[in-house]
Structures are given as structure tokens and as C-alpha cells.
Amino acid sequence: MTATTERSSAEVGKARLRKEDRHLVTGRSRFTDNMVLPGMLHLAMVRSPYAHAKITAVDTAAAKSSPGVMAVLTGADVAGEQGSLPNAWPITPDQKAPAHGAIAVDEVAFAGEVVAVIVARTAAAARDAVERVDVSYDELPVVMDLEEAFTDKVLAHTSLESNKSATWVFDSAEAGTGSSVQDAIDSAEVLIERTFYQQRLIPAFMEPRSTVVDPTGEQITMWTATQIPHILRLMLALTLGIPESKVRVIAPDVGGGFGGKLQVTPEEVITVLAARHTGKPCKYTETRSESLQAGHHGRAQVQRLKLSAKRDGTVTGLSVNLLADMGAYLGLVTSGIPILGAFMYNSIYKFPAYRFECNNIFTNKTWTDAYRGAGRPEATFAIERLMDELATELNMDPLAVREKNWIRHEEFPFATVAGLEYDTGNYEAATAKAVDLFDYQGMRAEQKRRRDANDPVQLGIGVSTFTEMCGLAPSRVLGSLSYGAGGWEHAQVRVLPTGNIEVVTGSSAHGQGHETAWSQLVADRLGVPFENVEVLHGDTQISQRGLDTYGSRSLTVGGMAVLAAADKVIEKAKVVAAHMMEASEEDIEFSAGSFNVKGTDQSTSLGEIALATFAAHNLPDGFEPNLDSDATFDPSNFSYPHGTHLAAIEVDTETGHVGILKYVCVDDVGVVVNPMLVEGQVHGGLAQGIAQALYEEAVHDDAGTLVTGSFVDYLVPSAPDLPHYITGRTETPATSNQLGAKGVGEAGTIASTPAIVNGVLDAVRHLGVKDIKMPCTPSRVWHALQDAKTTGGVR
């Protein structure tokens, strides 16, 4: 398929302002916690203060007699009906996982795990009663450190014999995609060996998770702050043993997700159970502290790396050995997150040999799962840090080392050592543009000036290039990776009697702007005004089929389904048009909303055809009076956005303070439907990637308590903490979809973390600092500088 055959368009490419804004800027929002239903009851969770313990008794008598309390449910009460929360991605046939009831029955494995739920007439009454539940625990030893957990000296679960969940290996020599890494290492002229730590992060979406369940009527209706209403519906049905047809899931306005709402949560299951037990609508809204403590976390890996190269900078092999912290359980896709990274360590480069081994390990912490980028930021960080280390070792410019190894634009399509086929890309162009916008030479001169002058504020230049696999995903590929579902997306285009269009999409936006972008797509395709298109989503009763929103998939997969459905509408309408104008179908041409008889000035509009179809008084024999059309799109390949990011970093060597003087990113996300939305996605992604480099870390104490349990300690950056971003774009259309789009949701997050850390190190390496763990806080930077004076140490 060639890309962009039909790009003549008025709407695609336009920075359309969003259709979704008005209700949000005026406070007419529909977030789940805003919902009130008649007779609604409120839940509060009793959570374990211990990271690992046996539950020996739960005394609920006092709580049950508290004012306003309608019910108290414990794990024992619901053990027979709660099932086990799903993991949809068994990465190996022998993957081990503990049973995971929504309410713990006899053992808790992280601090914050639910042990009972209070159902009361008001939220305040429910919270008051939490303290009156008396749970007796026998504490068990906890294992918090990932490397220690790997030794199995302390077990995270008494029911498992080892903390190891699974080991997953990719070896290019075995796969036939490259040669042997061991040979490359044995014959290396230069060998870079490093261990990097991906700290635990918390998605920290602004809207705390909230769920309302209405059990009245013959169907359970759930409103919930989720990215995945369709997957959730199916999983609730499977987990609780209720027919899927009896569950309706609605994701109303959702206040951000970033992977953090890509989950089937204990709290959602518990709210169903509470509603079922009381027969009344029930609401649960978490506090921020609960969200930070018990919503899933992200990252948390130890990366042991070996990069072999020649002295001219050509990389000959890369070996990756990962320990990935699952936390205490396997959530929906916990186990697969590191595997999504496995295909990206070779990034934009032509490495001849590659080996990846990952051990998924349990600890007594909140489980990890998808967080913006999911596996790919970790991979990109590792390789981009290594490329800088190689440049330092060889005394080369970091951009030159990258250029030496990257795939040149004329070499596409390119089969990578990790087994993917990159369709298109132009790393030279993106880099050249970034270098230009950044004034790379000027910055290097300023850096030299400050070094020579021994300036207390040193300047570092951080380089990061990246690519990622987006558009999750070709269903066959997911199958080959043992994922439990496909990667297609569904859409329906409905033509109303007035000629207005309703687009039903299976993707589920929570801030991305799908209503605006999908309207642009359909406006062009059907030749109708942007304003006449209404986009419906996020309700399994309206959008019956879908696989939701994550992995930068919505446009490249969901958008294609929308276009395919629109094309089917045109085909149906042509039949009616031919009949109306007494012409033959082959003679009907469609363009810009009007159907013409070839070679004549006879024409009719989609609106007229819509009305005629609705009336159905005079349609062709056997024609079904309906123009509505469905389509399901399964991509043939991933898409591969890429980019080059450059950061000028100031490090105050006296205080350790890190400042961002300039940040330039040039991203190639293929064809752009709405540049304003794309830019917004990039900005937000950058903020989260910079936050990993400089600010955020989920810290637990030795006993397993989350120390960063509120926004006082978990440092989500605010406006003064972040720079003004300079963004640029290059455009190499993807060939895996008709539009040529590649996806943009994760780009900024993936590339910015290594750009910042490379910049910090570039500022202080000449002072003897070899590495600084993330987040590069003033204290860590200052200590690294002090240590370097004495030992050349790492911190």
C-alpha cells in the first residue's frame, strides 16, 4: 500500500481547536466522581499497613454498628465470588503468578492492599468506620529490593517457591536476525559495561480513580475512570463470572491516564461486589494518597548492559540483562511491559548482534504496569546513555557516534536485529533540524567557555535520538508474544437523516482530542463540514466493539477503522445516488461530499441521499435502507515515529541544582492530522520524561511503606520546574497505514529522560562524575560532585 494517496484535504493538517473543550472550561464536566444516583452508597477501603503479613482475624463488629454503615465486606465474605484479577499477558508458558483477589483473603503482599470495604450512606461515614475494623496480622519478612528479591532469600509470597515470575529471552543469533553477541563481546575493541536503575514512577493522573456501579435493572452499569472500557467489560465478566452482555461500562470524562488507567482494578471489582451485596448504586473515589499507594506504578528495572564496538565507533553488539520489578502481583499487562522494550534497545541503529534477557521478579510493593511509554522509555534511556558513554570513551562527538550507527534514510525499509521491520524514517533530517534549532555549535562553544573559565555553573549538552513501536498492534504479532487479545480497532460511521454524521469509535480518549481529530478525518473523507460530525466513544453500549486507548494506537489503528467505515458509507451511497439520478453505478464519482454522474453536471449530495435512504420511498430493489457502516482495522505493521532531542543543561556545581537552559525536540510522527494536538502531546510527554530525569521517584522504606505517599513527597513538577520547549517536526509518512500517521502519545516521554541525564553528565563528567542515578536531584548531583573530588565515585 502506498501512503497518502488521498491527501488532498481541507481538514487534515489543520490546527482545529478542540470540540471537547467547552464543557471542561466551564465546569460542566462529567468526571465519574461527579455522578450521584438515587440511594447511592459510598465505599471506603480498609488497607493493610503491612507490606507482607498473614491475616489472622478481621473483626468488623464495631464498624458494622457505626452510624450510617450498611455493610462491611472482608476477603472471606467474597472469596467465593471475587475471582482473581486478570493478567492478560503470560509471557512464557510457565509464568508464575500468585492468585490476586480484589480483597485479600489470608495474606497481604504490599502495604495498601485492600483487606475490607465499608459501605455506608455517606463517604464521611464510610471513612469514619475504616478505623473501627480491627484486623489482626502476623507480620512476615518483606523483600523490597529488586536485586535482593532475585536471590530468593526472602519470598514475597508464601504461596510461591521463588520470586521469579518468568524469564524471557531474545537472541538475534537464535532468531536469525543477527549474529552472536558473545562473539561480538569477545572480539570487542571497546566494551562499555554499565548498570542503570530505572526508578519506580507513579503515573499520577490528576483525576483520582473513581467508580460508580448501578446494579438496579437487569444489567450492571459501571461508570469508571478508565482508559479501557471495552477490555474492562470483558475482564469483569470473566473475573466475576457474569455474562458480558449483562455488563455495561462507561468511561465518561476521564482525567488523564498515561497507562495508569489501563487496568482492571481491585477497587472496580469491589465496587461491583458492594453494589451486588447491597442492591444499591455504590461509589468509590480514591484519595490521592490511596492513588499513589495502591494504583499501579511504572518502570522499576535494573538494566545490566554490555555494548561492544570498534574504535571507529561502530557498535558490534548489545547485551541486555534486565531485572524487572513486578511488585506483588501481575496486573493486566505487568509482565509484558519489559518485553515491549525488548524490541527497542537497538533503537535507530544497525547493530549486528543483540541479546535480551529479562527476569520478572516479585517484591512486596504495589504492582507495576503500563506507564507512558511502557518498556520503551527504559530501553531508549539505556541505549542513549550507552551511546554517550561510547562517545566519551572514544572522544567522539555524541552525535557523530549516533550517525555512525543509525539506519540511513535510503536503507528503509529496514529489518532490525530485534526482528521488526521499520517502514520509513529519516534520522538525518530530524537531527539536522534539531541541531539547527538548538544552535549546537554555539552551545558547544559556550560549554567550552564555561569549562575554561571554571564557571560554577557548568553547561552540558544532552543528546537523545529515539524511535518507538507505535500503533499497537498487528494482532498476529501480539499472538506470537502470547498476549491475550488482538490489536485491531473498530469504528462505525452513521449517517443521520439530516446528513449529519455520527462516528462511533472503539478507542477511548481521556484528553487526547479524538473527537476533534476524528471529525477532521471524516469531514475530509465524506466532504461534510467539521461541525456536522459528532464523535461518540467510551460507552460499551454505544461503541460495542473496541480495544481502547494506549500505546499511541488511536489514530494509527482507530483512525484507520474510521476511514474504512467512511469508505463503506460512500460505496452504499453510490448505489442510491445512481438510482436517484438514473445512472449506472460505475458512472458515479464521489468527491467533496457530492456524487456526480461522470461527464454530466448532474449531482446529488450525501445529505440528499441520507434523507432519501431514511424515507426509503424509492430505493433500488433489495437495497437495505441504511448507509451506516462498520469497519475493523488490523494493522499490518507497527509504526515507528522517531526524533532527535537536544537539551542544554546547567548544573550549579556549588549547590547541585540542575536547570534546563534550552530544550529542542524534533519529532517525526508521520502525517499529522492536527498539529496543535500533536504539539500538546509532545509537551505533556516531555514534562513526564523530564520528571523522571529530575524529580520523581516512588520511595519505600525497609518495612515496605511508601514514603512518597502524597504530593508533598512525590514531586510531580509544576510550571516553574519546567522549561519552554522548542518543538519542530519532520515528516516521513508511515506506510503501515493509509494516512501515513505514526502516533505521538509517548514520543516526548521516551526521548526526554536520556536527553536530560546525558546533559547533566555532560556538564560534570570533566569534573570526574561517572554516573548519577535518577532522579538527578540537587542532593544527588552535589554528592556525586563531592565524591568525584575524592574517589571519582558514582551515585
Added chain:
Amino acid sequence: MASSKTITVEVDDVRYTDDVEPRLLLVQYLRERLGKTGTLVGCDTTNCGACTVHLDGVSVKSCTMLAVQADGHKVTTIEGMAQDGKLAPLQEAFHQCHALQCGFCTPGMIMQSASLLKENPHPTEAEIRDGLEGNLCRCTGYQNIVAAVKSVADGTVYDDSGVSTTAGETETAGVS
């Protein structure tokens, strides 16, 4: 349980008299008693600013005030910002500058921005950023929020083309 108190508060130009528990937070009063669900709650430690409203024209975090403390005062929420169906300049600017994605921080951001501009009608970019320090946004990376506030200060908001005039900052190059 402590006995309830009677309060009279003017919220978005309407006077309400209600009996409230002394421990009831202003934000709970607004959301749960008055149905003013435009004001949102994002944290339990006064850090996020999602709950920001105006008390007698000055921004306050309504999660850190008791409803009884608002007795006799005038409260403005995001729902009282648009007048006669016309968006307030900041509401329009947030829309024009794509200063919101999920929109959860938006009510608080707009209320805080309004207060900031009242105190300092012509802030620099740094002053805007500092003025918004107590309001967290996880989606936008703040740049467009800053731009929205700046555009109101500079009086450059209005444009009815339906297309962003600020998204042109990105430099594009076609490559094949």
C-alpha cells in the same frame, strides 16, 4: 458528632443558607450540597490546586477551608466565570491555546490564573509560572497554559476561525 451550624454563602451570584457539619470542607459543600461539580478534588494535601475557587475575589484552595469559614462570604467557582453565555477571557484563551487536555486541572488553573492576573495584569512568563506553582497539570507540560494566561494579559485572545493561531510554533519540514 458535632452539631451543625447554619451558614449563608453567596456562590456564583446565588445566596444559599444551609446547615452544615463543622468539619465539612468548602469543596465538599460546593460539590455535594450545591452540586457545583465543576470544582474538582485532586489531592488530600493542598498540593494540586484542582479545587481552586475565589473567596471574595481572591483564589483559595477550597479543600483547605471549612464551609463554615465561608459563612458571610462570596464564592466564585468555575461555573460562575462565563457571563450571559459568553466565556470569560481566560476560558476562551485556554480553548484557543490548547491549554487543556483531560481538563481535570482546568477549573483550578483558570481560577488561579484569574487571581494571578488581577494581582499582576502584565506578568512575565516566569511570573506566570511562579503564580501557578500551586496548581498541577499532568497533561499539558504547562507551556500552553502559560501561553493562555499571557494571551489574556496581552489582549490577544479572540479569534473565531476555529483554528489555533498559537500552534504555529512548531517548525515543520517535509521529508520523504
